[in-house]
Amino acid sequence: xxxxxxxxxxxxxxxxxxxxxxxxxxxxxxxxxxxxxxxxxxxxxxxxxxxxxxxxxxxxxxxxxxxxxxxxxxxxxxxxxxxxxxxxxxxxxxxxxxxxxxxxxxxxxxxxxxxxxxxxxxxxxxxxxxxxxxxxxxxxxxxxxxxxxxxxxxxxxxxxxxxxxxxxxxxxxxxxxxxxxxxxxxxxxxxxxxxxxxxxxxxxxxxxxxxxxxxxxxxxxxxxxxxxxxxxxxxxxxxxxxxxxxxxxxxxxxxxxxxxxxxxxxxxxxxxxxxxxxxxxxxxxxxxxxxxxxxxxxxxxxxxxxxxxxxxxxxxxxxxxxxxxxxxxxxxxxxxxxxxxxxxxxxx
Ligand SMILES: Cc1ncc(COP(=O)(O)O)c(C=O)c1O
Numbered sequence: 180x181x182x183x184x185x186x187x188x189x190x191x192x193x194x195x196x197x198x199x200x201x202x203x204x205x206x207x208x209x210x211x212x213x214x215x216x217x218x219x220x221x222x223x224x225x226x227x228x229x230x231x232x233x234x235x236x237x238x239x240x241x242x243x244x245x246x247x248x249x250x251x252x253x254x255x256x257x258x259x260x261x262x263x264x265x266x267x268x269x270x271x272x273x274x275x276x277x278x279x280x281x282x283x284x285x286x287x288x289x290x291x292x293x294x295x296x297x298x299x300x301x302x303x304x305x306x307x308x309x310x311x312x313x314x315x316x317x318x319x320x321x322x323x324x325x326x327x328x329x330x331x332x333x334x335x336x337x338x339x340x341x342x343x344x345x346x347x348x349x350x351x352x353x354x355x356x357x358x359x360x361x362x363x364x365x366x367x368x369x370x371x372x373x374x375x376x377x378x379x380x381x382x383x384x385x386x387x388x389x390x391x392x393x394x395x396x397x398x399x400x401x402x403x404x405x406x407x408x409x410x411x412x413x414x415x416x417x418x419x420x421x422x423x424x425x426x427x428x429x430x431x432x433x434x435x436x437x438x439x440x441x442x443x444x445x446x447x448x449x450x451x452x453x454x455x456x457x458x459x460x461x462x463x464x465x466x467x468x469x470x471x472x473x474x475x476x477x478x479x480x481x482x483x484x485x486x487x488x489x490x491x492x493x494x495x496x497x498x499x500x501x502x503x504x505x506x507x508x509x510x511x512x513x514x515x516x517x518x519x520x521x522x523x524x525x526x527x
Contacts, residue, residue, distance in 0.1 A: 183509045184488040188352075188435070188462060188502035191383040196427060197420035206415035209235075210405070216415030220422050224389040227425065228374055229365030232397035234390045235418055237409050239264075239351045242375030242388040244272045246347045247312065248403045249396055250373070253278030255311035258299050260286040262321040265314050265349055276407075280308060288458055289319025290327050293334045300342055313339050316349040317367060318356045323455075323498075324439070324463030326356045332370035345372040351388070352380060354429045355461040358436065372396070381432050381462060381502050382424035386417045431503065435462040438501040438510050445514040446499075451525045452517070462501045469495040471524045478520070485516040 184190045193201075207213035217235050224233035236242040243265045251257060257273065259266040261283040265273065273279050282299050284291045301307040315335065317327040332348075339346050348371035350356070350364075357364040368374045373392035378384035390400055404410060411417075443459040443466075446452045451470035458465060468478050479491030489499060499513070 180486065182483075182486055182488045183505060183512060185499045185501065185505060185513065186488050186490045187500050188381040189379060191381065191502045191504055193383055193385045193420055194423065194427070197384060197423045200419040200423050201416050204415045204419035206413035208412050209414050210410045210412060214413060214415040214418070216422070217418040220418040220425075221389070223422065223425055224376075225391055227364060228368040228376070228391040230368065230374070230391040231394045232392065234397050234400050234404060235414065235421070236375075236388050236390055236404055237386065237411070238379070239349070239375060239377045239388045240269050240272065241404070241407060241409050242390040243269060243314075243347070243349050244276050245400045245403045245407065245409070246373045246375055246390055246392075247273050247277045247279065247314075249399045250345050250347060251277050251279050251311040254308055255279045256282050256301060256308040257312040257314060258282050258284060258296055258310060259314045260284055260289055260291050260316060260319070262286070262289065262319075263314060263316045263349065264320055264351065265316070267321070279311065282310070286319075286322070288325040289316060289322025290325065290331065291315075291335070293331075293338050296335060297338055297342075300344065310342070310344055312347055313344055314347045314349060315371065316351075318352045318359075318461050318463070320351070320463065321465075323458035323465035324352065324355065324461035325458050326359045326460050329360060329362060329366055329370070332367060336370035347371060348374045350374045350376040352377070352461065355381060355432050355436070358429075358432050359460050378421040378424045381435055382428040383503055384417075384420040384424040387421050389421075428503075432462065435501040435503070435505075436460075438462075438505060438507060439464055441507065442499060442501065442510045442513060445510070446517060449514075449517055449521045451521045464499045466497055467495045468497055471521060473524065481520050482516055485519070487513055487516055
C-alpha cells in the first residue's frame with residue numbers, strides 16, 4: 180500500500196536523473212581534495228550563494244554545528260530565535276560540541292526584531308560571556324516555513340556588523356524562501372557571513388548539505404568537518420545527486436508552495452482545525468487541532484489508518500509538509516481524510 184507521506188520534505192525520493200548521475204559519477208578521495216564531482220558541487224554552491232567557498236557536509240545539522248564551531252570559542256554566547264532548529268532540534272550540539280551558551284530571543288512567526296537581538300548582545304563586563312554569533316533561520320521550520328524578507332535580513336546583518344558579530348543563516352530551505360520572495364538565493368545569503376543549505380529536503384537529493392562562506396571560514400570549517408567525522412572519501416557519488424538537485428529541482432518548489440496553499444485553505448474550512456493563514460507561505464503548514472479534542476498523536480494515528488503518514492505530537496500542534504512526492508490529488512485525499520475525522524469527532 181502506498182502511504183501519502185506529509186511528515187517532512189526529507190522523505191522525498193531521489194529522481195531517476197539523480198540515480199543516473201550517481202551511477203556515472205567521476206570520483207576521487209575528497210579528503211585529499213581530489214573528488215572532481217564534490218569540487219564541482221562546492222564551486223556551484225559558492226557561485227549560487229555569492230560566497231568565496233563552499234563545503235559539502237553530510238547533513239543540515241553537521242553544517243550548522245560546523246558553522247557554530249568555526250565562528251565561536253568555548254564559553255561564548257550565541258543568539259538564536261527560541262524555536263530555531265539549531266537550538267531546539269540539534270541535540271544541544273552547540274553546548275556539547277562548541278561549548279557555547281544560547282541566548283534565546285522570542286520571534287514573531289520565527290522572525291526576531293532587530294531591537295530584540297541588539298538588546299540580547301552582551302556589553303563588555305567581567306561577568307558576561309562574549310556574544311560571538313547571531314543565527315537566523317530562513318525559511319523558519321517551526322514557525323511554519325515562514326520567510327524573513329531580505330530587507331529585514333539586511334537590517335539584522337548591518338546591526339550585527341556594527342557590533343562586530345558574524346551572522347550564520349540556517350538556510351536549510353533557502354530556495355523556498357527565494358522562490359517566495361522572487362529573488363535569487365544569493366540576495367538572501369548576502370546578509371549572512373555563512374549559510375548552511377540542504378540538498379536533502381525539497382530538492383530531493385538523498386544526502387547532504389552545503390556550508391558556504393569566506394575562504395578563511397571554509398578552511399576552518401573543513402578541519403572541523405574532519406573532526407566530526409564528515410571527511411568522506413569518494414563522496415562524489417552523493418555530490419552528483421546534489422548537482423542534479425541544484426540544476427533541476429529548485430524551480431519546481433513553487434509547485435509545493437501551491438499545494439501547501441490548497442491544503443491550508445481546505446484545512447481552514449474544516450471544523451476543529453485552527454490555522455493562521457498568515458504563516459502559510461512556502462511548503463510547511465502548522466495548525467492546531469485543539470477543536471477536535473484529541474492530541475496530535477491520536478490525530479496522526481487516525482490519519483495513518485486512512486493511508487496518510489503525518490508526525491504526531493503530545494499536544495494540539497500539527498505540521499504538514501508538501502514536497503515532490505505529494506501530488507495535488509494526494510492533497511485532496513488528505514483533506515477528505517481530515518474532513519472525515521472532524522465529522523467523526525465534532526460532527527458537521
Ligand atoms: C531549519 C532546519 N535546519 C536544519 C535541519 C537539519 O537538517 P538534517 O536533518 O539534514 O540534519 C533541518 C531539518 O529538518 C531544518 O528543518
